[in-house]
Amino acid sequence: MGYDALHERFRRIGDLNHALAMLSWDEAVMMPADSGSVRGEALATLTGMVHELTAAPETGELVDAAEQEDLGPWQAMNVAKIRHGWDAARAVPTDLVRALSRATSACEQTWRVARAENDWDAVVDKLRIVVDLSREKARALAATFGCEPYDALLDDYEPGLTRTDIEPVFTELGAALPDMVDDALSRQAAARAPQGPFPIERQDALGRALMAAVGFDFGRGRLDVSHHPFCGGDPDDTRITTRYNENDFLESMFAVLHETGHAMYEQGLPRDWRGQPVGHAGGMALHESQSLLMEMQVCRGAPFIEFAAPIIQRALLGAETDAAEWQPDNLVKLAAKVERGFIRVDADELTYPLHVILRYRLETALLDGSLTVGDIPDAWNEGMSSSLGLSTAGNFKDGCMQDVHWFAGLIGYFPSYTLGAVMAAQIFRAVRDGIPGLDDAVRQGRFSVLFDWLREHVHGRGSIRPSLELVAGVSGRRLATDAFLDHLRTRYGLD
Amino acid sequence: MGYDALHERFRRIGDLNHALAMLSWDEAVMMPADSGSVRGEALATLTGMVHELTAAPETGELVDAAEQEDLGPWQAMNVAKIRHGWDAARAVPTDLVRALSRATSACEQTWRVARAENDWDAVVDKLRIVVDLSREKARALAATFGCEPYDALLDDYEPGLTRTDIEPVFTELGAALPDMVDDALSRQAAARAPQGPFPIERQDALGRALMAAVGFDFGRGRLDVSHHPFCGGDPDDTRITTRYNENDFLESMFAVLHETGHAMYEQGLPRDWRGQPVGHAGGMALHESQSLLMEMQVCRGAPFIEFAAPIIQRALLGAETDAAEWQPDNLVKLAAKVERGFIRVDADELTYPLHVILRYRLETALLDGSLTVGDIPDAWNEGMSSSLGLSTAGNFKDGCMQDVHWFAGLIGYFPSYTLGAVMAAQIFRAVRDGIPGLDDAVRQGRFSVLFDWLREHVHGRGSIRPSLELVAGVSGRRLATDAFLDHLRTRYGLD
Incomplete structure (x- = not known):
């Protein structure tokens, strides 16, 4: 009785989450310019309803009852995840939740204007409030779960992930990558970019053709345009977006393939557990591993x-054409272009981790108090100078103000990007071991062998195991950097 | 305290309704083909939540408390409407609500297939169940409100409307229109339709140009494509749709203008009462009056x-062109084409009411038991033969199976269409009286004089008065057929 009632309760929550996912997609893709206020109200109300249902005393009672029942492994993990979410929802005082919501909303709005104007002073006080409240939230969660404050924040994005998992990975990458970037740049072969302009309709047709080829189910999903590419919606209605550069079709093509990787994960989640916590994707890092496995491991190869x-x-x-710049050997070079740059979201896979590691070092320092908000610009400049040789002194816009994350209160999110890249390499090594002749299959467009494997070992597993355990399970070892570094050495022809 | 809490409660309900409106729009316009099942679940869950919040005992207690407070007229009407909705929601037993929901869902699904196959026998049993349950629902509501069962159903679509209001109107129209149709057909002047094809992008641009010209706020609304034109969304995000016939641009152009009429009403509703019952549009008949005022009174003139x-x-x-078929005098003739046909949604304004009156006669007879479901096809054939001279014997598809309404349990809805047409003529006569030089303003594209008037007298009034009272108020007299019949005589050059 306890379990069934709990399941039904989360079916309702799942329906609210479906509405939230669709309203958010619509906001980014379809909504008229001046309709934001009513939409913001509606999103806040529905989010509040999800929180109320999740954190209600009755939910706790149902969990207590369900834990006494004889449950299968999926049911048991579902209850465990609900218990964890219930504890987390009740760990943070309502006043703090409200204060943080108000502070991040104000800070993010100020940031949007201030970033464009390169005006750090305009936002620093608001960011200080967000960081202070986030520290308070982290301490409250840490007290409930008996963990470190930063680990409590990590857990929200990738359940079970801790600094202990991150440190060795980031330390090794931070040490190895700067020299590898030098090396790659010195070896980089010349490549000629095909000359545009490439009309958007044609790029759109290309994206759809490749999505269909890899197996995206257009009966349960869409491709549209938004300011930044993303994968939204849910497993039965998965909506990815891209944006177009008329002079560079590869940009949008790889963005579409990246989001298709996310989408294939969503569309492959276990059908029997729709809307239930155990049926959700593993976490942000594992989700990113599936987009990067698609983009970096498969499609840029x-x-x-x-x-x-x-x-x-x-x-x-x-x-079809015989022109040299359109041939695979040239396109392969274009797809593996390395460039040192200020902006994380524009970075290639070799420099990207250095951007993430900087943010991770700074946000952990913010959290333990060894860095103050006022010192962020100097620390950023120092980090970028030493890892990528780029000075951001006075350039806040392309420096510490480039990402929305901290201004929106998303502390603990950044590591997911690079852990995802590392997971992708380790999982893809297991895929190669498990599928003889994989390269030929890809060359011939037989992607079902790849996705059958991923559905069996990753997508169809939902959240039945923590992501790090899942990766260790499919690859036979704990998460480590060697598969990722090997991949980079091979792709960029390094020693 | 009672009032404020009630207002806050309906703010939440308003947010759920915003989500429902957007999800329904998305379902018709954007949703992939195979995502219907999760969407259906989500719509049902959110609809259930709206019903729970509306009908909760706590809502009744808050109404009781609010009724004791010193309220302004808008607050008082808001409470009165909430009280009425609460009574209505509690009048029908939950078991009956569920049974009706299941029955209409099954019947509508069967109808979709059966209509295409002209198979009345396949759906008749399911329709019988829907009609029986609807009668039961009507009796339950009638017992609560002390009214006739059919009036209880009418009230759901147009609050306060009764058969007593409809009978004289429909009797007069039913008597006058058949001869007027004969007369109009005999006088109909030849007109040459401009030759297509007209590419969809160009028709889309035309629709947008006209929407912008009349004052549609694209900052708070959109135009898209769907299977049938409709106006969805809500006042701050109003979404209209059309469909395109490449050989006849007038079809889509007038559909867009019709939906723009609905949209201007939504966009003009009182800002201070968003989401509250008193801030909603008056009712289906008044809503239709605003689309028909736009399409029939203004745009086809x-x-x-x-x-x-x-x-x-x-x-x-x-x-621009001098070609004869593109000149106003020819387009005016095309816009006033009369034709007897089987299908209501394709009918012109002269024959349309005859379609509606037939449905009204049949559904009132179904409700009082003087007509059985099995006798519908014969009664339909008889009605069409006598009013429009068309036999539907054996032709169920273009006869009694053409409209979804009854199969979906929407009994009491049809009269709104023709009452809307009659209201539109009567309101437009008041507009003309109130705005000297209106024709010149329209000819010059100065639509703000029209919409300023409508906002002041109709749109901005929300539901502060029942629609029939509002029409009587602005026009100085009870709803009657003379303005509508005069309009038809003038437009079609009848005696």
Whole structure:
């Protein structure tokens, strides 16, 4: 009785989450410019309803009852996840939740204007409040769960992840990558970019052709345009977006393939557990591993580009071509371009982790009090100078103000990006071991062998195990940097 | 305290209704083909939540308390409408609500297939169940409100409307229209339709140009494509749709203008009462009056077509033209074409009421038991034969199976369409009296004089008065047929 009632309660929560996912997608893709206020109210009300149902005393009572029942492993993990969410929801005092919500909302709005104006002073006081309240929230969660405050924040994005898991990975990458970037840049072969402009309709057709080829189910999903690419919606209605650069079709093509990786994960989640916590994707890091496995491990590699080249030519030129810049060998070079830059979201896979590691070092220091908000710009400049040789002195816009995360109260999120890249490499090594002839299959467009494997070992597992355990399970070892570093050495022809 | 808490409660309900409106729009316009099941679940859950909050005992207690407070007229009407909704929600036993929901869902699904196959036998049993349960629901509501059962159903679509209001109107129209149709057909002047095809992008641009010209706020609304045109969303995010016929641009153009009429009403509702029952549009009949005032009274008339002709020419041909078929006098004739046909939604304004009156006669007879479901096809054939001279014997598809309404349990809805047409004529007569030089303003594209008047007298009034009272108020007399019949005589050149 306890379990069934709990399941039904989360079916209702799942329906509210479906509404929230669709309203958020609509806000980014469809909503008229001046309708934001009513939408913001509605999102807040529905989010509040989800929180009320999740944290209600009755939910705790149902969990108590369900824990006494004879449950299967999926049911048991579902109850465990509900218990954890209930504890987390009740650990943070309501006043603090409200104060944080108000502070992040004010800070994010100020940031939007201040970033464009390179005006750090305009936002620093508001960010200080967000960081102070986030520290308070982290301490409250840490007290409930008996863990470190930063680990309590990490847990919200990737359940079970701790600094102990991150430190060795980031230390090794931080040590190895700067020299590898030097090396890659010195070896980088010249490549000629095909000349645009490439009309958006043709790029759109190309994206759809590749999505369909890899197995995206258009009967349960869409591709649209938004300011930043994202994957939204839910497993039965998965909506990815991209944006178009008329002079560079590869940008949007790889963005679409990246989001398709997220989408394939969503569409492959276990059907029997829709809306239930155990049926959700593992966490942000594992989710990112699936987009990066798709983009970095598969689609930027030679076999995929050999498969895609004629499709690209037909979609963009109307016919196949012998012109050198359109041939796979040239496109492979373009897909592996390395460049030191200020902006994380524009970074290639070799420099990207250095951006993330900087943010991780700073946010852990903010949390333990060894860095103050006022000192962020100097620390940022120092970090960028030493890891990528770029000074951000006075350049807040392209420095510490470039990402929305901290201003929106998202502390503990950044590590997911690079852990995802490391997981992707380790999982893909297991995929290669498990599927002989994988490169040929990709070259021939037989992607079902890849996704059958991923559905069995990753997608279809939902949240039945913590992500780090899942990765260790499929790869036979704890998460480590070697598969990722090997991948980088091979792709960029390093020693 | 009672009032404030009630207001806050309906703010939450308003947010749920915003979500429902957007999810329904998305379902019709954006949703992938195979995502219907999760969407259906989510819509049912959110609808259930609205019902729970509306009908909760606590709502009744808050109403009791609010009724003792010193309230302004809008607050008082808001409480009165909440009280009425609460009574209605509690009048029908939960078991009956569920049974009706299941029965209509099953019947509507069967109808979709059976209609295409002209198979009345396949759906008759399910329709019988829907009608029986609807009668039961009507009796339950009638017992609570002390009214006739059919009036209880009417009230759901247009609060306060009764058969007593409808009978004289429909009797007069039913008597006058058949001869007027004969007369109009005999006088109908030849007109040449501009030759297509008209690409969808150009028709879309035309629709947008006209929407913008009349004052639709694209900052708080959109135009998209769906299977049937509709106006969805809500006052701060009003979403209309159309469909395109590449060979006949007038079809979509007038559909867009019709939906724009609905949208202008929504966008003009009182800002201070968003989400509250008193801030909603008056009712289905009054809503239809605003779309028909726009389409029939304004846009199919010569002044508007004189204004629109050059816009039409530029949008569809790229430049203005002297060709005869594109001139206002020819377009005016095309816009006033009369034709006897089987299908209500395709009917012109002269024959439309005859379709509605037939449905009204049949559904009132179904409700009082003087007609059985099994006798519908014969009664339909008889009604169509006598009013429009068309036999539907054996032709269920274009006869009694053409509309979803009864199969979906919507009994009492049909009269709104024709009452809306009658209201539109009567309100428009008041508009003319109130705005000297209106035709010139329309001819010159100065639509703000029209919408300023409508906002002051209709749109901005929300539900502060029942629709029939509002119409009587603005026009100085009870709803009657003379303004509508005069309009038809003038437009179609009848005696």
